[in-house]
Amino acid sequence: MSVFEPKTILTFLKTSTAVSPLEKNVFEKNWKASVKKRVSTWNVSRSHMNNPRPQFQLQWEAEVVEYVQFLWDKTRPSRSKKTEPNKLGFSVPLLGPRFVPPSDLHVQKRSGVGGAIEPTTQYLKPLNIVHPFYYPQLAQCPRCGSNQDTTWEGWTSKGARELHGLFCEEAALGTQLRCNHCKELSKAKTTNGAASGLVADTEGYCFATTSAMYWKGWEHWRIPRGLPIFFYRCGLTQDLFDLLVELRPSSTSAGLEEHVRQLHLFEHKRRMLEYLEAVRAHECQNDSKNTLGNYFNSASVTSGRHLQAFSEPDDPLGYGDKSISRDTITEVFIDFSTRTRQNESANYLKSLSAICASLDNTFKAANKATLTNKDGQKMKEIKGGILTVLNEGNEIISWRFCQTRANAEITELLLGLKHRHNVLGLPQPKMIIADNCCHIRGAVASAMPETEAKLDVWHFSARYVAAILNTSKSPFRSAIAADISGAILKKHAEHGRPAEYWDRGEQEQRLVVxxxxxxxxxxxxxxAQKVHQEQLKHVRKGCLERSDQHLRSDGSRIEGTHKGWNSLQRAQPSGITMLCALGHDFVLRRNVRVAYSRREMTPFVKFTHGSHHIHLSTHVAKLYNGLREKDGCTLLPLPELPDVDSGETFGLVMSDNAATFGGLLIKEETVDTDLAHDFEIYTDSLTGGTVDFASEASHSVMVNDWQIDPALLERPAAQPTQNCFAGTLRPSTDAVTVSSDILIVPPSPTKRKAPCISLDSDDESDSTNTVKRLRTLVSQPTGNVLVPPGSQQPVAETLDSYFSSRRITARDAKSCNKPNSTSSSASDPFSSGTSTTVSTSTAPTRMIHGSVAGVVRRVESSGQTRSQQLFSLATGIDSRSLTLQDSIEFYLFMDMRAEFKWLSYQMSSKRWVLATEEYNHRLAQKKGSSVVEKNPQALLRALGDIEPKLMNRIIKNEYTSKRNDESFWRRHCSVVSLVKEDRGKKPRKAQTCSRCQTIMYPGPENSPLNHKQGYCADGVKQVSKNSGEELPPWPQPQGVFSEGRTFHPHTFLLAVQRVYEYVFLQGPGEIDLLETEAFAKLLVSRTEVHDDGAVLFRLFTDFVVDPSTPRDCIIIRNDEQWLRINFLQQP
Known part of the structure; x- marks a missing residue:
């Protein structure tokens, strides 16, 4: 930072040894002529015409430019000779690169202008020069990376760029760098149509050093210290940029905007005060001969003899202040995350490992993430929460946004963690602790067969506390919690020693007592009795037992991370782009803070001294170590962050399960306060209300999982007799009904690595055979390859991969070529797969590209907002295909609803496919061929959303639209009957099914139009009684399920054969998209292939099997019933 006084500098240079005696006479004249010419050039530039700047500011900046140009001319080496740069003598003042305008003090102390006081001096803005004289490292082309064939082409012709500063606005002026290599390549591209060697997506060959294009490839810490940060719309001083990066995670963009604005107003008032005090102190010395024009070498700057009005803060020709906006702050932080923080956080995560990991989802923070379309409509597609994994050292080692609640996304994350451990040469984690251990056990076993899934003690005890009568007011809370935890723990963790656990038999006895x-x-x-029985199941299966007592394995620490996640955008909505950026920043800051707070820390963490700028620390260490090796000195090397190539991505990632439905068990989230491990009542500092941690943590599990009536929590239990609970204590070997999803199976030492990710949520591993999921049948050359019965070549397709990447419509099915010959003798679905013959000699595997939008592999970004682009690129799903985006799409849907009289309870899955095909056809006619085609789910959701709104308008008799017209809503409310009208009774709103989204009772009593009581049209029950078992997705093929209680294996196996032959063998007939997708998800989620060739489908415990099923087709493994699918079995 240097105060630049134009006339003083000119006098110094004129008398210095850098100016020859022959030049001294014309030096000042040439200086002033050059300054005048430069100001004239800036005045006629387009940027100045659109955004005029004060003449006194331009004059002062031109003086600075002339000074820097003088330094550059005197020091730069000759272009023809590779010589060292010339050196300046001590008589030449060396100022810059940040030039500060003189204050009133400088003016007052100079002879001849001591009384020239006016506000113009306070209006001048500092100027930052981005020039090779100060930054020689800038001579590198941002396009090709060359620094050998580049030349500097002078100053930017448009003048200085405005910069947002911390206290006031500033300016920046740069030069132009020309790359001769890129220039030649550009000529070759023009001549030949293409040019090789362009390794960057940057266009052009001439770059201004104040342009965002020049700096786009630089991480922010690599930008030279003090140099501004440039973006497309604006620039920032480094002080302001560093402040925003440091404070944005704990604040909001709007909050920071206001803070910076107040600092700017504060500076404006202080400058105004300085001017007034200067006028008061020197009013007696005011002389008409003393002018600022003499001081600044400019006639455009004059001095008045009297007090003048001080400029308003936003006057562009005066003070000219415009502080940074909230949108710019958001853009700055997202750019920081994209260019720097995201890679920093990922690289640090990949260097971490775990012996005992804790896993949990938090939904509160994820609910703030929204996708916004061009019309400002918001959607929530992150429905699976934020999945976080901690190690025993309380560091986050992996995290991701889950698009669904399926266990398959847990499996995907754990497979990445497993590969990381393999790259690091470390064994797999011994245990994974969760609050829903039995629900994730299948996912853990699928990815890490040798890792045990265990339950943490805090949630276990919290469920008992929540079952206390009047739990918030009970004086026995702490005592009960202590007794429950004492039944599990032999010794509590203290003084750095881990807790010790009883064995499962001792735990069961103590818990019953x-x-x-x-x-x-x-x-x-x-x-409480129901809670107790459910908890005993966990104890008997060993969920509270620990195989290694020396590990910190409680797992409740992960609840503390929820406070951090939920503090991001507290009480504020957020786009998914910003929340993803905040997530990467939060994870890195927390990990470094936790690691640096430990007594024993890694050498690299110790070297950072707690700084979260780890790329800067790594670069410093590498540069130091390189110089150390080159010099051969005896200094110790600095630690570097290891580079672990595990292939993992974090945050918003592409999921193989993104197109499926179903998923994880949702649990209530704890509030944003510290964890209350003593189960007392605390006051929420945000709302002022009381918080019961035990009830909050246990309510969802008890009500949703165990199907406990919430009213029972308010009723006292029946007083037991002396021996009322005598039968509670039973040996673990007694017959106990255990759901399939909570069965404990010891890991098998003969299991092989599962090569792909399963879509199964709750399947357990087989203790005797190697188990692979259905999706891996043909995806790996070393695994079991699915060969069509009677065929010699394997088919390189899987059901789930097919339906996640392609969509089939009725139009496509009709237009596809049928095979010349397709025959099958598999009339009996229970027959052996070896006796089934299908001729496929003339039927190669076909690729069907449907007209219904689905999962996309290449997402076009045109017409998408920033959040939609990020979601599409990260997940491979075009979010616009799942919803109606604008008024054209909405009105077309409403018109077609009225034309075809769509009713949810009359729309079958086949009708939805045909309706969507017609809708996309009409939409393309309205909007052109580039339209984003809709998925049937888009229309299904739209109808399920509009019918309740129409019913509400009918009941309230409100038909007025925003245009103050009733014709639109009256028409669409009267197209079909939605509300029951009984004589003498008010109209009432119809009920809708939560599973199939249809109106349940549109007709009179016993009408065939009504929804079946307890089950949907596909025969599947509405709600599962078994909390650990997910219902099949809607809609299933007709006949597979009936009356909500019967499963028909014969129809199921015929459906397997029909779908398989149609998808892979080009079988005849058409296929129902929605039914096929739902059936494929059901098949993939519950099917396993064993090494003996058996393909088994796990039966539901909520459904009874059709008695006519041959008993030899059903086998029992691990106390579960499995149906043989002989059609898919290898011959």
Whole structure:
């Protein structure tokens, strides 16, 4: 930072040894002529015409440019000779690269202008020069990276760029760098149509050093210290940029905008005060001969003899202040995350490992992430929460946004973690602790067969506390929690020592004693007995047992990360782009803080001294070590962050399960306060209300999982007799009904690595055979290859991969070529797969490209907002295909609904496919061929959304639109009957099914139009009674399920054969897209292929099997019933 006084500098240079005696006479004249010419050039530039700047600012900046040009001319080496740059003598002042205008103090102290006081001096803005004289490292082409064939082509002709500063606005002026190599390549491209060697996506061959294009490939820490940060719309001083990066995670863009604006206003008032005090101190010395024009070498700057009005802050020709906006702050932080922080966070995560990991989802923060279309409509597509994994050292080692609640996304994350451990040469984690251990056990076993899934003690105890009668007011809360945890733990963790656990038999006995003790005192609610029985299942299966007592394996620490996640954008909505950027920043800052707070830390963390700018630390260490090796000195090397190529991505990632439905068990989220491990009641500092941690953490599991009536939590339990609970204590070997998703199976040492990711949520591993999921049948050359019965060549397709990458419509099915001959003798679905013959000699595997939009491999970004582009690129899904985006799409949907009289309870899946095909055809006619075609789910969702709104308008008799017209809503409310009208009764809103989204009772009693009681049109029940078992997705093929309680294997196997032959063998007939997708998801999620060639489908415990099924087709493994699918079995 240097104060630049034009006339003073000119006098110094004129008398210095750098100017020859022959030049001294014309030096000042040439200086002033050059300054005048430069100001004239800037005045006629387009940027100045659109955004005029004060003449006194241009004059002062031109003086600075002339000074820097003088330094450059005196020091730069000759272009023809590779010589060292010339050196300046001590008589030449060396100022810059940031030039500060003189203050009133400088003016007052100079002879001849001591009384020239006016506000113009306070209006001048600092100027930052981006020139090779100060930054020789800038002579590198941002396009090809060359620094050998580049030349500097002078100053930018448009003048200085405006910069946002911390206290005031500033300016920046740069030069132009020309790359001769890129120039030749550009000529070759023009001549030949293409040019090789262009390794960057940057266009052109001449770049201004103040343009965003020049700096786009630089990480922010690599930009020279003090040099501004440039973006497409604006530039920032480094002080302001560093402040925004440091404070944005704990604030909002709007909040920071206001803080910076207040600092600017504060500076404006201080400058105004300085001017007034200067006028008051020197009013007696005011002389008409003393002018600022003499001081600044300019006639455009004059001095008044009297007090003048001070400029308004936003006057462009005066003070000219315009502080940074919230949109710019958002753009700055996202750019920082994209160019720097995202890679920093990922590289640090890849260097971490775990012996005992903790896993959990948080939904509150993920619910803030929205996708916004061009009309400002917001959608929420991150429905699976934020999945986080911690190691025993409390560091986050992996995280991702989950698009669904399927266990398959957990498997994907764990497979990446497993590969990381293999790259690091470390064994797999011994345990993974979760609050829903039995639900994730299948996902853990699929990715890490040798890793155990365990339950953490805090959630276990919290469920008992939540079952206390009047739990928030009970004085026994702490005592009960202590007894419950004491039944599990032999010793609590203290003084750095991990906790010690009883074995499962001792845990069960102690838990029963503790429960009976408090039951005698009448503290339990009516729901407590059910809670107790469910908890005993966990104990008997060893979920609370620990195989290694020396590890920190409680797992409740992960609840503390929820506070950090939920603090991002607290009480503020957020686009998914910003929340993803904040997530990467949060993970890195937290990990470095946790690692640096430990007594024993890694050498690299110790070297960072707690700084989260780890790329800068790594670069410093590498540069130091390189110089150390070159010099051969005896200094110790600096630690570097290891580069682990595990192939993992974090945050918003592409998921193989993104197009599926179903998923994880949703649980309630704890509030944003510290964890209350003593189960007491605390006050929320944000809302002022009381928070019951045990109830918050356990309510969802007890109500949704265990199907406990919430009203039972408010009722006292029946007073037990002396021996009421005597039967509670049973040996673990007694017959206990255990759901399939919570079965514990010890890992098999003969299991091989699962090469692909399963879509299964809850399947357990086989203890005797190698198990592979259906999706891996043909995807790996070393695994079991699915060969069509009677065929010699394997078919390189899988059902789930087919339906996740292609969509089939009725039009496509009709237009596809049928095989010349397709025959099958598989009339009996229970027959062996070896006796089934299908001729495929003339039927190669076909690729069907449907007209219905689905998962995309290459997403076009035109017409998408920033959040939609990020979601599409990260997930491979065009979010616009899942919703109606604008008024044209909405009105077309409403017109077609009225034309075809769509009703949710009359729309079958086949009708939805045909309706979507017709809709896309009409939409293309309205909007052109570049339209984003809709998925049937888009129309299904739209109808499910509009019918309740229409019913509400009918009931309230409100038909007025925003245009104050009733014709639109009256027409669409009267197209079909949506509301029941009984004589003498008010119209009432119809009920809708939560599973199939149809109106349940549109007709009178016993009408065939009504929804079946307890089950949907496809025969599947509406709600599962078994909390650990997910229902099949809607809609399933007709006949597979009936009356909500019967499963028909014969129809199921025929459906397997029909779908397989149609998809892979070009079988005849058409296919129902929605039914086929839903059936494929069901098949993939519950099917396993064993090394003995058996293909088994795990049966539902909520459905009874059709009695006519041959008993030899059903086998029992691990206390579960499995149906043989002989058609898919290898011959």
């Amino acid at each position: 503790a429960f009976d003790k408090w039951a005698e005192k009448g503290v339990w609610s009516a729901a």
